Amino acid sequence: MSTRPHNARETTGSQQLSALLGTPTPRRPTPAQWMQARGWKPFAFQRAVWRALREGRSGLLHATTGTGKTYAVWLGALAHWAHRPCGPARPAQGPGARTVAPPLTVLWITPMRALAADSLRALAAPLPDLAPEWTAGLRSGDTASAERARQDRRLPTLLVSTPESVSLLLARADAKQRLASVRLVVVDEWHELLGNKRGVQVQLALARLSGWNPALCVWGLSATLGNLQEALETLLPAPPEGAPAQPAPALVQGRVEKALDVQVLLPARIERFAWAGHMGLSMLARVVEQIDGAGSSLVFTNTRSQAERWYQALLDARPDWAGTLALHHGSLDAGVRAWVEAGLKAGSLRAVVCTSSLDLGVDFLPVEQVLQIGSAKGVARLLQRAGRSGHAPGRRSRITLVATHSLELLEAAALRLALQQGDIEARQSPREPLDVLVQHLVTVALGGGFAPDRLLAEVRRTRAFAHLPDSAWQWALDFVRQGGASLANYPDFQRVVPDDEGIWRVPDLRLARRHRSNVGTIVSDASMQVQYLKGARLGSVEESFLSRLKPGDVFMFAGRLLELVRIEQMTAWVRRAPSGAAALPRWNGGRLPISDTLGQAMLQELQCAAQGVLDSPEMRCLQPLLALQAEWSALPTPELLVAETLRSREGWHLFLYPFAGRLVHQGLAGLLAWRASRQLANTFSIAVNDYGLELLSARAIDWAALLPGLLVAGPSEALAQELLDSLNATEMAKRRFREIARISGLIFQSHPGEKRSSRQIQASASLYYDVFARYDPHNLLLAQARAELLSQELDAARLAQTLHAMRARSLRLCALARPTPFALPLMVERFRERLSTESLGDRLARMVAELEAAADGVQAALPPARRVRKRAAPAGEAS
Numbered sequence: 001m002s003t004r005p006h007n008a009r010e011t012t013g014s015q016q017l018s019a020l021l022g023t024p025t026p027r028r029p030t031p032a033q034w035m036q037a038r039g040w041k042p043f044a045f046q047r048a049v050w051r052a053l054r055e056g057r058s059g060l061l062h063a064t065t066g067t068g069k070t071y072a073v074w075l076g077a078l079a080h081w082a083h084r085p086c087g088p089a090r091p092a093q094g095p096g097a098r099t100v101a102p103p104l105t106v107l108w109i110t111p112m113r114a115l116a117a118d119s120l121r122a123l124a125a126p127l128p129d130l131a132p133e134w135t136a137g138l139r140s141g142d143t144a145s146a147e148r149a150r151q152d153r154r155l156p157t158l159l160v161s162t163p164e165s166v167s168l169l170l171a172r173a174d175a176k177q178r179l180a181s182v183r184l185v186v187v188d189e190w191h192e193l194l195g196n197k198r199g200v201q202v203q204l205a206l207a208r209l210s211g212w213n214p215a216l217c218v219w220g221l222s223a224t225l226g227n228l229q230e231a232l233e234t235l236l237p238a239p240p241e242g243a244p245a246q247p248a249p250a251l252v253q254g255r256v257e258k259a260l261d262v263q264v265l266l267p268a269r270i271e272r273f274a275w276a277g278h279m280g281l282s283m284l285a286r287v288v289e290q291i292d293g294a295g296s297s298l299v300f301t302n303t304r305s306q307a308e309r310w311y312q313a314l315l316d317a318r319p320d321w322a323g324t325l326a327l328h329h330g331s332l333d334a335g336v337r338a339w340v341e342a343g344l345k346a347g348s349l350r351a352v353v354c355t356s357s358l359d360l361g362v363d364f365l366p367v368e369q370v371l372q373i374g375s376a377k378g379v380a381r382l383l384q385r386a387g388r389s390g391h392a393p394g395r396r397s398r399i400t401l402v403a404t405h406s407l408e409l410l411e412a413a414a415l416r417l418a419l420q421q422g423d424i425e426a427r428q429s430p431r432e433p434l435d436v437l438v439q440h441l442v443t444v445a446l447g448g449g450f451a452p453d454r455l456l457a458e459v460r461r462t463r464a465f466a467h468l469p470d471s472a473w474q475w476a477l478d479f480v481r482q483g484g485a486s487l488a489n490y491p492d493f494q495r496v497v498p499d500d501e502g503i504w505r506v507p508d509l510r511l512a513r514r515h516r517s518n519v520g521t522i523v524s525d526a527s528m529q530v531q532y533l534k535g536a537r538l539g540s541v542e543e544s545f546l547s548r549l550k551p552g553d554v555f556m557f558a559g560r561l562l563e564l565v566r567i568e569q570m571t572a573w574v575r576r577a578p579s580g581a582a583a584l585p586r587w588n589g590g591r592l593p594i595s596d597t598l599g600q601a602m603l604q605e606l607q608c609a610a611q612g613v614l615d616s617p618e619m620r621c622l623q624p625l626l627a628l629q630a631e632w633s634a635l636p637t638p639e640l641l642v643a644e645t646l647r648s649r650e651g652w653h654l655f656l657y658p659f660a661g662r663l664v665h666q667g668l669a670g671l672l673a674w675r676a677s678r679q680l681a682n683t684f685s686i687a688v689n690d691y692g693l694e695l696l697s698a699r700a701i702d703w704a705a706l707l708p709g710l711l712v713a714g715p716s717e718a719l720a721q722e723l724l725d726s727l728n729a730t731e732m733a734k735r736r737f738r739e740i741a742r743i744s745g746l747i748f749q750s751h752p753g754e755k756r757s758s759r760q761i762q763a764s765a766s767l768y769y770d771v772f773a774r775y776d777p778h779n780l781l782l783a784q785a786r787a788e789l790l791s792q793e794l795d796a797a798r799l800a801q802t803l804h805a806m807r808a809r810s811l812r813l814c815a816l817a818r819p820t821p822f823a824l825p826l827m828v829e830r831f832r833e834r835l836s837t838e839s840l841g842d843r844l845a846r847m848v849a850e851l852e853a854a855a856d857g858v859q860a861a862l863p864p865a866r867r868v869r870k871r872a873a874p875a876g877e878a879s
Contacts, residue, residue, distance in 0.1 A: 065223040226424040230428070234464075301373045440459075441504075517748070641656075641809040642814065665692065683698040683699075828844065
């Protein structure tokens with residue numbers, strides 16, 4: 001999609017002569033004048049960014065959501081570069097000729113396609129007044145082929161793109177000629193990229209671009225970062241050796257007062273024994289009421305399956321909302337997503353049920369409120385989603401949290417506490433991901449080729465590879481040249497070879513096409529297109545889900561009940577199905593852990609509760625549950641580590657509550673079970689959630705004597721090895737290796753003209769893993785798989801911190817007669833692994849009835865002053 005300002009017309013006659021002779025043109029407004037003409041007043045942080053751009057400084061702008069970060073950088077860029085040598089259009093040559101727009105000058109990188117399209121609309125608005133000769137365009141996975149062809153002939157002056165599309169531009173043989181004119185790169189929503197491999201992809205691209213233009217300005221935009229200086233240093237590549245000194249980078253913080261209302265829908269009655277998802281759609285009527293009371297709402301869920309479920313439930317509850325209620329997530333067809341986004345902007349939609357596909361920076365002014373189904377799991381995500389409402393300076397942002405189980409009320413109270421304290425999660429860049437480096441080597445080899453020594457110096461200018469060892473660099477070169485020691489005889493792995501002049505290039509056109517089809521670091525299960533037999537394409541669903549269905553099965557997707565007709569060439573052909581029970585598609589990556597910041601805030605709230613201070617509606621609502629937990633056991637706090645033991649027909653239970661998130665608890669549970677088994681042979685079953693862990697053993701254990709000695713971190717290397725020994729590390733590493741193999745080009749998701757199934761991809765990845773383990777055990781991709789398993793799936797660094805924190809807390813071991821309100825959710829997690837939904841429901845109904853009866857019996861035996869009344873929230877109450 002390209003745009004050209006409406007007053008950038010063809011020039012002829014006297015206009016051409018004026019252009020050739022340099023006749024003065026009408027004075028253009030300054031950024032401040034342009035804003036004032038629209039009734040806006042520049043903030044101090046916007047003026048600070050304009051000043052920094054005039055001085056040629058790069059930087060990071062961190063400002064409140066909806067306060068004008070985009071125009072802070074963009075208007076300053078137009079004021080600085082629209083009249084400089086790289087910017088002015090070339091005059092027309094000959095009668096009737098058209099003015100040629102300036103070359104690509106500003107590259108605007110966004111992490112999401114929805115944000116890219118929205119950014120282009122916002123960035124194009126000032127061009128007619130401030131840079132009428134500039135053009136603007138968008139290049140992403142959704143860009144039509146005709147538009148791509150037009151950009152292939154000439155790139156616009158401003159290009160809005162994604163990390164993957166920027167890498168594809170770098171993979172063109174004429175990349176340097178096309179991109180050397182770039183004067184400014186803006187990385188929008190830098191926090192979204194900083195902590196993952198897409199951010200490393202951006203770092204490498206910036207190092208390449210700054211090598212072609214040492215004076216390149218780079219700016220990052222963010223609203224939700226806790227480690228600003230580190231984020232700035234990660235964004236900016238170190239200057240090339242011998243390059244002129246550049247001005248010091250700027251860190252601009254836009255402290256604009258913006259009202260944020262965080263409300264919580266309280267259930268009519270609190271359940272003392274609750275588990276993840278147990279309230280679920282029981283809050284539907286309250287959510288309908290909230291939506292009905294606002295003009296336009298966004299309803300966020302944490303998974304695509306949950307979005308599908310809530311969309312259908314809302315439509316069933318209010319059929320009259322058909323046409324004004326919409327669904328938006330990343331698996332829907334691009335045309336559907338664009339229709340929903342346009343409807344939000346126009347104010348024609350009452351509500352949109354969505355996922356993180358609408359998390360970032362998208363400007364939907366009509367949206368009055370945001371509802372979050374389930375916990376946001378982190379402070380930054382809460383701020384990001386809340387900012388989708390009232391997305392303009394001076395407007396109030398409103399978010400309402402809808403708990404799906406009782407303990408999410410504790411999360412809600414902790415989120416508000418963390419907001420009051422100004423605590424936001426930090427993000428760190430991955431270090432030396434060699435799969436990304438290998439992919440980049442092939443990209444650069446396609447983009448004109450490289451000399452290894454010069455490229456190594458360029459790569460080391462990024463924070464991710466600043467300390468890359470010479471041995472790792474040589475390994476990467478060998479890998480792209482011949483696939484390493486074990487694959488040297490296979491032509492498919494001889495991707496990059498040096499020519500007679502020592503420049504490394506990709507000589508095989510087939511391998512070049514395959515690489516371009518698989519550029520990027522986003523790895524997901526292979527997906528199939530879902531399409532009506534005689535109609536539109538609806539989007540894509542993971543192949544692993546659809547492969548379990550047979551013709552005639554019904555599933556829910558894109559807000560519709562669909563009947564599978566057949567699967568053919570990676571397309572699921574469907575037709576409308578009558579109403580009835582339906583399966584929900586499964587997508588990977590659905591279970592988000594709570595952040596460390598949120599976990600600490602939850603412990604602070606529990607400490608207040610233990611002291612009798614319940615100073616928020618959520619905590620007062622939770623009082624019956626918390627009082628029973630304290631009566632039967634104890635409340636965990638920052639100073640008190642609570643462990644519980646229980647003997648049941650299943651065996652001997654240990655419950656432990658570090659509040660460190662499910663990833664840490666998964667690794668911690670395996671570690672404790674392994675350490676315990678080394679002292680006494682035993683068999684363990686494990687269950688975890690965000691709040692704690694359960695170890696169920698077949699034999700009795702004296703946890704009072706054993707547990708304190710197990711909570712030892714030790715040296716980091718020894719702890720890492722223990723973690724790997726304690727789990728099925730080989731199988732877990734194989735799953736991680738699949739992603740690494742895909743990014744590094746060992747296997748490929750798609751090939752021109754074909755797509756591969758997830759079964760084929762997994763089989764290929766497992767084969768390579770086994771070959772390397774047997775014949776090339778020092779292959780660095782194997783080491784990376786183990787390192788990523790520790791850092792990403794087990795969060796080993798945070799686990800070590802958790803062990804140190806647990807050792808510093810007093811340990812209270814409570815022997816139970818029955819499961820506590822904190823213990824039951826862990827038991828449910830374990831039950832879910834082996835019981836059908838119906839059997840689970842029956843068993844839980846019996847257990848809860850028995851526990852409630854026991855709780856009521858205990859209460860009746862207490863003196864009246866110590867009894868806890870079951871708390872019922874007045875109808876319609878929200879905090």
